[in-house]
Amino acid sequence: MRRRTFCTSALAYISTMPLALRAFAASGAEASAEIPVIRRQGGEGFVSRKDCDDLRASLRGALLLSSDPGYDNARHLWNGAFDRHPAMIAKCAGAADVIQAVNFARAHDLLVAVRGGGHSFSGQSACDKGLMIDLSLMHSVHVDPVLRRTRVEPGAMLGEFDREAQSFGLVTTAGAVSHTGVAGLTLGGGFGRLARRFGLACDNLRAADVVTADGRLVETSANENPDLLWGLRGGGGNFGIVTSFEYGLHPAGPIMYGGDLLFAASDARAILTQFAGFAAEAPDEMYVAGGMWTDEKLGPIVGFNICYCGRPEDGERAIAPLRTFRKPVRDRLGPTPYVRMQTDFDATYPWGWGYYERSGFIKKLTPEVIDSVIAIMDAPYPADADIYFVHQGGAIARTKPEATAFWHRDPLFALLIETDWHDPSDGRARDESMQWARTQWAALQKFTDGFYVNELSADDPHARVRSTYGGNYTRLVQLKKKYDPKNLFHMNANVPPSEV
Ligand SMILES: Cc1cc2nc3c(=O)[nH]c(=O)nc-3n(C[C@H](O)[C@H](O)[C@H](O)COP(=O)(O)OP(=O)(O)OC[C@H]3O[C@@H](n4cnc5c(N)ncnc54)[C@H](O)[C@@H]3O)c2cc1C
Incomplete structure (x- = not known):
């Protein structure tokens, strides 16, 4: 009881300190009490360890803080030029975990990075002192050879995708290096050895499940929320976190x-x-x-x-x-x-x-x-x-x-x-x-x-990002306003919701 009282009053004391002093206190004996973070729009702040513990308890996967085993491995990206240290890494095991992580990020107004296969050239899938939402545990690929469709989770690599589809004599466009992630590649477009024959990877995307910034799981297809499907086909990670991709497949190979x-x-x-x-x-x-x-x-x-x-x-x-x-x-x-x-x-x-x-x-x-x-x-x-x-x-x-x-x-x-x-x-x-x-x-x-x-x-x-979306830009901004009005997902080729 006494100890509890001490901790609470110590926390109350720390929370009244200026930020610089709080960071100092948090790095000392009370290091476990509060975790320094960067907010969505760049300001500094803290998240309590208690809140992190609650998030961890709500996940089927794991929550890694910098002192946890596996943290260093999880924060690294393919491009070693980016050596970023997220405040926490949510290793999601399914859509429910992604919802928890997004709700946590929104509630604490955190900077968010989303990692599929981790191959972002510009290091956008990890962030310093923010929440990294890591989808690498979710990498199943399920092929329906009769309907010629496949359901793919966002942590899958192209090699996993190609091998599963080819075991049924089927393909769709994927990139030229097999350890690249399916998710980022598809959302940005998706060129590859088969694109001249079958179109971009995003052209073959038939449906997707998306966790939007408000923490809803939204299904999108030609019949349901088709506006969102349109945006996912080339609009990058702007509109939410895709937890499942469905592609059409074509007979080709082996x-x-x-x-x-x-x-x-x-x-x-x-x-x-x-x-x-x-x-x-x-x-x-x-x-x-x-x-x-x-x-x-x-x-x-x-x-x-x-x-x-x-x-x-x-x-x-x-x-x-x-x-x-x-x-x-x-x-x-x-x-x-x-x-x-x-x-x-x-x-x-x-x-x-x-x-x-x-x-x-x-x-x-x-x-x-x-x-x-x-x-x-x-x-x-x-x-x-x-x-x-x-x-x-x-x-x-x-x-x-x-x-x-x-x-x-x-x-x-x-x-x-x-x-x-x-x-x-x-x-x-x-x-x-x-x-x-x-x-x-x-x-x-x-x-x-x-x-x-x-x-x-x-x-x-x-300005270069904006111009590359060409005549689709205004529509992308409208979509952004609808699905992510506060720009929670902005570590990407960003479409800010405020611009028309
Ligand atoms: C070695 C190499 C070879 C490549 N070859 C090709 C190629 O042949 N053809 C081609 O088209 N591109 C190619 N690329 C580029 C590639 O498409 C991008 O780097 C792509 O972002 C990789 O996807 P990822 O999931 O691995 O990336 P990540 O780094 O995990 O993610 C990149 C971004 O995608 C978004 N994102 C990732 N997952 C999700 C999700 N589930 N929901 C919402 N947003 C998400 C986020 O904004 C994230 O910042 C190559 C890249 C590399 C490094």
Whole structure:
């Protein structure tokens, strides 16, 4: 009893102190009493341990504070450049946990980050001193082969999704690295080796369950709350936390035709010019992405990654104009299981390195773009840097820009300037890499129009985010006002509810 009285009065005393003093007290003997937090709009404050204990007791999953085992592991993201320390991490085991976490965040007016697969380039899925809502425990994939549909939880990785669907001879578009998360990828759009044939991942999204900012679980489909489904298809994580995605599936695979095709960079201009024409005329089944970088063994190269999702023999014929144009220094094209092809780049982008990227859409690979890229790659550049063109068009371009929240339908490529450094604590390597990418971006940005919200950089100003939503922006703001009027979910390519 006496002890209880002491604690209560100590708490009452701390809560009357100015914030700086309270932080000092909270870091001392009473460290367990209050946890310093950052509020939704950036102010500082505290949450009592008692409230955290209540939240923990309400979860089927776990609540991790900084002193808990597993906290460090859970806070880390794929991009090691972001080393953030949330005040607490709610590891959700199901939709009920997500509701509890959202209600807690709203009640305490906390900064919120939402983590699906943890692959945000700009580190948006973790936050300093806020509540990180971690969905990684929720990763089931259930395929209905008769209806050709799949229900996927938001912590699933693309590899899990591909493998389950392919075991029934089915696919839908997923990204090119199998350890990327399904959730963030789909909500921002979702490019991949099959997108020219089957559309973006978000185009294949048929329904979803969403926990909105008011803590309701809202079902959305063509018949129920279709406005919300429209927003989830390209509008990012703005409207709530998706706890279940339903996709339509298509018969394809298991064997497709593709792999890597590399040429010496000495002939870059001719090869990239051939690529520009080839990519523009390619059938929907053909995906050919490529660019320039330095291979450890082969030196500077112009390289392509190819996937033909029709009959392998047709793929072999279709790729010939690029394959035989010059003598390749590496040719690993052949019939390949799709699920294996989807892991080809996994080791190139390991967890925990520092990464930085700038990107934008381009409609055509013109001689000016080719010359500019060659000039950049003729000069010295960081060891792991590259400039890369992701092939788009096909089915992506046949959906109208206003049919989903994803606006930029007509570019033929996304241009990526990518760089990484293996030790994220190496400040010099980081600065050199980022400086290189920023300089090249300054030279190439003029060729681009809009960018992919999933490649948002921490450097991108809001005006750029706004303009990439194009003619859909006003509708997105209305939707934001309806489902998240206080902008609880703003760690994303944000659509603030106040702007029209
Ligand atoms: C190595 C690598 C390869 C990539 N390749 C491709 C590619 O081929 N094609 C492509 O289109 N993109 C690609 N991307 C970009 C990718 O789409 C984004 O990084 C995407 O955000 C990853 O999703 P995630 O769930 O892993 O991310 P997370 O970091 O977990 O989440 C990113 C953001 O998505 C939102 N979010 C996540 N889960 C939810 C949810 N359940 N509900 C609401 N909002 C949520 C949040 O705003 C969060 O900040 C790649 C990224 C990497 C790092």
